[in-house]
Amino acid sequence: MPASNANASGDANGSAAPARRKVPGFLLPVAIVLGLVGLGALIYWWLVGRFIQSTDDAYLQADSMTVAPKVSGYVTDVYVGDNAVVKAGDPLVRLDGRQYQAALDQAAATVDARKADIQAAQAGIQQQQAAIEQARAQLQVAQVSARHAEDEVRRYGPLAKTGAESGDQLSVLVSNRDQAQATLTADKAALDQAQARIADLNAQIAQAHAQLEAAQASAKQSQLDMQDTLIRSTLDGRVGDRTVRVGQYAQPGTRLMTVVPVQSVYLTANFKETQIGRMHAGQPATLHVDALPDADLHGVVDSFAPGTGSEFALLPPENATGNFTKIVQRVPVRIRVDADEQTRKQLVPGLSVTVDVDTRAGADNTSHAAADAHHG
Numbered sequence: 329m330p331a332s333n334a335n336a337s338g339d340a341n342g343s344a345a346p347a348r349r350k351v352p353g354f355l356l357p358v359a360i361v362l363g364l365v366g367l368g369a370l371i372y373w374w375l376v377g378r379f380i381q382s383t384d385d386a387y388l389q390a391d392s393m394t395v396a397p398k399v400s401g402y403v404t405d406v407y408v409g410d411n412a413v414v415k416a417g418d419p420l421v422r423l424d425g426r427q428y429q430a431a432l433d434q435a436a437a438t439v440d441a442r443k444a445d446i447q448a449a450q451a452g453i454q455q456q457q458a459a460i461e462q463a464r465a466q467l468q469v470a471q472v473s474a475r476h477a478e479d480e481v482r483r484y485g486p487l488a489k490t491g492a493e494s495g496d497q498l499s500v501l502v503s504n505r506d507q508a509q510a511t512l513t514a515d516k517a518a519l520d521q522a523q524a525r526i527a528d529l530n531a532q533i534a535q536a537h538a539q540l541e542a543a544q545a546s547a548k549q550s551q552l553d554m555q556d557t558l559i560r561s562t563l564d565g566r567v568g569d570r571t572v573r574v575g576q577y578a579q580p581g582t583r584l585m586t587v588v589p590v591q592s593v594y595l596t597a598n599f600k601e602t603q604i605g606r607m608h609a610g611q612p613a614t615l616h617v618d619a620l621p622d623a624d625l626h627g628v629v630d631s632f633a634p635g636t637g638s639e640f641a642l643l644p645p646e647n648a649t650g651n652f653t654k655i656v657q658r659v660p661v662r663i664r665v666d667a668d669e670q671t672r673k674q675l676v677p678g679l680s681v682t683v684d685v686d687t688r689a690g691a692d693n694t695s696h697a698a699a700d701a702h703h704g
Contacts, residue, residue, distance in 0.1 A: 379688040381607060385658065386597035386681040388617075388665075393563055393587045395420055396580070398556040399428065403576045410570050414561045414587060421572055421584055425557035432554050435547035442540035449533040456529060460522040467515040474508040565589040593675050595627060595665055597683040598637060598658040606687040607632075613663050616682040620674060626666045629685060633660040661685075 401423035408420055565587040572584035595615065599607070607629060615625040636657040638645055663683065667675065 379606070379686060381599060381603040381685045381687055382683065383597055383599050383603070384680070384682045385599075386595055386663075386683045388593050388675055388677050388679045388681060389596050390565075390589050390593045390677045392568075392589070392677070393561075393565070394583055395559060395561070395585045395587060396582055397421070397423060397559055397578045397584065398580055399423065399553050400577070400579050401425065401427075401557060403572055403574055403578055406572055406574055408567050408570070408585075410567065412567045414565060414567060416561055416563050418561045419558055420561055420567075420587075421559040421578075423557040423559075423578060425554055428550060428554040428557060432547065432550035435543060435550045438543040439540065439547050442536055442543050445536040446533055446540065449529050449536055453526060453529045453533075456522060456525050460519065460526070463515065463519040463522045467512070467519050470508065470512040470515040474505070474512045476508070478505055478508075559584070561587050563587060563589055564591065588677060590676055591672055593665060593672070593677060594630070595663040595681055595683065597661045597663055597681070597685075599661055599685075601636065601657045601659055604632070604659050604661070607661065607685055611689045612686050614684040614686075615663070615665065616684075617675070618680045618682075620671075623671065625671065627663040627683075628666065630662045630664045632662075635659075 403421060404424050405422040406420075407422070408414060408418075414420070568586045568588050569583075570585040572578070578584065597613075609629050609631055611629045613627040613629060615627050617623070617625060633640075636659050638657060663685075665672075665675065
């Protein structure tokens with residue numbers, strides 16, 4: 329009986345004691361690995377991560393050219409199709425230029441007419457010079473005749489008084505003298521008129537020259553209008569947003585298509601104002617283009633906008649009125665994209681990009697500058 333009681337008591341005590349749980353053996357290595365990963369992440373953040381400024385508010389852009397005519401007319405030819413590659417100087421669209429050709433021909437005829445007027449006036453001057461010489465010679469003859477008639481009257485006058493000559497003869501001589509004087513006066517007036525005609529012809533030549541310049545300017549404008557009927561590309565790129573069709577009537581300034589210089593795309597990243605304190609031009613950037621998930625591109629910070637995006641909005645905010653709620657502003661930052669030719673063929677304006685800018689480059693200089701400014 330005592331032994332049985334002892335065993336029963338021992339079983340009861342043993343069942344009452346809690347069983348010891350064993351820790352799985354794989355948790356310790358996992359904990360060590362997680363600790364090392366966390367330590368590595370902390371070290372990376374301290375050495376690199378805290379200097380990286382990121383934003384996903386970034387899009388590829390290009391300085392596209394809107395193709396529009398300078399003159400009006402019906403479209404007769406369209407030389408490019410949608411998404412076509414064009415070079416600077418390639419023809420894009422031609423307008424009906426018959427009316428401009430007619431205006432050009434008329435302007436050219438006007439130029440020829442004004443040149444003919446100048447030549448006619450110059451020939452008239454030469455002819456008038458001959459007329460002046462003729463009038464001067466006639467004047468000299470009239471002067472000689474007038475002097476001779478005056479001498480005859482002077483010689484026969486005393487004779488007629490003494491009766492040596494008849495009074496009728498003296499009357500004839502006096503009449504001849506008066507006629508010679510009248511002829512002399514008329515020839516003087518003719519010479520003055522011939523000389524005045526030279527000034528008139530010179531004025532006509534000056535007027536013809538002015539008319540010629542006006543006609544040449546009109547012809548030049550007609551030539552420009554004729555040239556503008558053929559619309560050419562002013563840059564290399566690809567055709568997009570083509571709306572022009574043959575037979576369409578185009579007004580000056582009408583959008584016909586857009587030429588996009590896809591080879592010169594750049595990135596505009598809108599960073600928060602709290603992110604640009606250590607950023608400056610020349611810092612490297614890593615670009616993650618959504619359309620190219622397997623490729624990371626590189627770029628360089630090129631420049632900063634002279635104001636936040638809200639400053640250039642159509643309706644900028646007016647914070648001096650009403651209740652004020654502070655909103656973090658964003659500053660557009662232009663980033664130059666470094667990519668090979670094959671990659672650039674896949675980059676088009678409007679693609680979304682995530683940007684990481686490494687601000688370690690020049691971070692010490694920025695800190696020193698800020699410290700100097702604070703002490704100053």
